[in-house]
Every structure is written in C-alpha cells, then in structure tokens.
Amino acid sequence: MQCSGRILAQSRGWSQLRLSDEVLTTLSAVNGWVLGAVLVLSGVAGILLVVHLIRDRVVEDGMFVLLGVIELVLIGQLVAGCVALAQTDRDVSGALFVSYLIGNLCALPIGAFWSLAERNRAGTAVLLLAVLTVAALEVRLDAIWAGAV
Amino acid sequence: MSEFGTRESGALAVGWGRALVFAYGVFAVAATGRSVLQVSTEFDKAPLAYSLSLLAAAVYLVATTSLLLGGVTGWRVAAVAVSVELLGVLSVGALSYAATALFPDKTVWSHFGQGYGFLPLVLPFAGLAWLRHTRP
Numbered sequence: 549m550q551c552s553g554r555i556l557a558q559s560r561g562w563s564q565l566r567l568s569d570e571v572l573t574t575l576s577a578v579n580g581w582v583l584g585a586v587l588v589l590s591g592v593a594g595i596l597l598v599v600h601l602i603r604d605r606v607v608e609d610g611m612f613v614l615l616g617v618i619e620l621v622l623i624g625q626l627v628a629g630c631v632a633l634a635q636t637d638r639d640v641s642g643a644l645f646v647s648y649l650i651g652n653l654c655a656l657p658i659g660a661f662w663s664l665a666e667r668n669r670a671g672t673a674v675l676l677l678a679v680l681t682v683a684a685l686e687v688r689l690d691a692i693w694a695g696a697v
Numbered sequence: 698m699s700e701f702g703t704r705e706s707g708a709l710a711v712g713w714g715r716a717l718v719f720a721y722g723v724f725a726v727a728a729t730g731r732s733v734l735q736v737s738t739e740f741d742k743a744p745l746a747y748s749l750s751l752l753a754a755a756v757y758l759v760a761t762t763s764l765l766l767g768g769v770t771g772w773r774v775a776a777v778a779v780s781v782e783l784l785g786v787l788s789v790g791a792l793s794y795a796a797t798a799l800f801p802d803k804t805v806w807s808h809f810g811q812g813y814g815f816l817p818l819v820l821p822f823a824g825l826a827w828l829r830h831t832r833p
Contacts, residue, residue: 647730659719666715673716681723684814
C-alpha cells in the first residue's frame with residue numbers, strides 16, 4: 549500500500565521513467581533466460597530422440613513429460629514476450645513476433661499427436677522434427693526481438 | 698472421391714511418410730506465413746523474391762495436402778508438386794547467387810534454402826524417394 553502510494557506520488561516525475569526502464573531490463577533478462585532454457589531443453593530432447601532413433605527404441609512417457617515441460621516454458625514465454633513487446637519502444641515487428649510466439653506453441657502438441665499413430669522410428673523422427681522446429685523458431689524469435697528482421 | 702484416402706493401398710502419410718508429411722506441413726505453414734506477410738506489407742521492395750515466396754508456399758501446401766490425402770490422384774499431384782519444388786529450389790538457389798540484384802530480400806528457396814538449414818534442398822529429394830517407394 550505504502551509502496552504503491554509512493555510510486556503514484558512519483559509517477560509524474562523522472563522516477564517513472566526509471567521504473568519502466570527497470571521493468572524492461574528485468575523482462576529482457578527473463579526473456580534471455582527463457583530463450584536459453586528452451587534451447588537447452590530442446591537440445592537435450594533432440595539428443596535423446598536421436599539416441600532413440602539409432603537404437604530403434606520406442607519413445608516412452610518420460611520423453612513426453614520432457615516435451616510437456618518445454619511446452620510449459622513456451623507458454624510462459626508467450627506471456628512474458630507479449631508483456632515485453634507492449635513495454636518496449638524498440639522497433640520490433642509486433643505481428644511477426646507474436647505469430648512466432650504462438651506458432652512455437654503449436655509445434656510440439658501437433659508433433660506429439662502426429663507421432664502417436666506411428667510408434668516406431670518414423671514416430672520418433674516426427675518428434676525430432678517437432679523439437680528442431682521449436683529450436684529453429686526460438687532462434688528466429690531472438691533475431692526478430694533484436695530487430696534484425 | 699472414393700479413391701482419396703484409401704488407407705490400404707494408397708496411403709502416403711504412413712510409416713516414414715508420416716515424418717515427411719510433418720516436415721512438409723512445417724514448411725507449408727512457415728512459407729505461407731512468411732510470404733503472406735511479405736506480399737501484403739512490402740511487396741514493392743522485392744516483387745520477384747516475394748512472388749517466388751508465394752509460389753513456394755503454394756507448392757508446399759499442395760504437396761502436404763496431397764500426401765495427406767493419398768490415393769492415386771494424391772500420388773500424382775504430390776509428384777508434380779515435389780518436382781516443381783525441386784526445380785524451384787535449384788533454379789531460385791542458382792539465380793540468387795548469379796543475379797543478386799533480383800533478390801534484395803530472401804525467399805525460402807534463395808541460396809538453396811540456406812536460411813532454413815538447407816532443408817528446402819533436402820526435402821524434395823526425400824519426397825521423390827518416398828514417392829518412388831510408394832509408386833501406385
């Protein structure tokens with residue numbers, strides 16, 4: 549209560565500018581961590597899937613749990629990304645950015661569903677393609693945020 | 698109508714075809730999104746490149762759909778689409794190196810799909826191999 553009162557009281561002065569800067573810095577740090585987390589997790593999933601492919605082992609529940617964890621991080625990224633986009637005054641192509649955030653959410657569920665009918669190497673390959681898609685979209689997302697596209 | 702989706706004989710989206718269809722689907726979505734955005738927002742910047750992007754998107758969409766539907770007709774349409782795709786990626790790839798001025802911005806196929814990990818170059822060969830394997 550006291551805190552929000554202070555912020556309100558200062559909101560007309562220079563401190564509001566500093567506050568929004570702080571929020572922005574925190575958010576881009578969060579986005580950096582999310583990006584790293586998605587890349588590391590999808591890297592681990594990718595390696596595991598390649599091992600499964602080579603050894604011709606059917607993917608089991610543990611792998612789907614890992615893919616579910618990646619999906620949860622991606623949902624968090626959608627929220628954090630939209631907030632960061634609303635806050636930033638950088639020249640980021642908004643529609644492109646959000647469409648990549650949403651597109652990235654679709655790859656794993658569709659891939660997992662699509663792989664279920666083929667419980668063999670081909671199904672594992674579908675999952676690998678889905679994970680690679682997520683990693684590729686993630687890299688592009690970072691480039692779009694940096695304003696390169 | 699009935700020859701579409703005859704699962705016993707003509708299905709193309711089974712076995713390794715399932716992975717192939719997924720890859721084509723990803724490219725269909727990616728190329729469609731990209732080209733629609735390019736053509737609708739900045740067509741004048743690179744008319745040739747963006748028209749080719751749109752063509753690539755259409756080819757990927759047709760290939761994905763016909764592989765999904767299967768049957769003799771699906772196989773034939775897929776064969777045409779994948780052949781056009783191969784021709785496209787080879788000619789646009791070569792042209793983007795030879796005539797840089799024509800391509801102020803990239804397409805899916807420029808530099809043989811370099812921006813997409815050269816998958817656009819691999820995909821038509823995988824598609825043709827699969828279609829050869831599933832010849833009706």
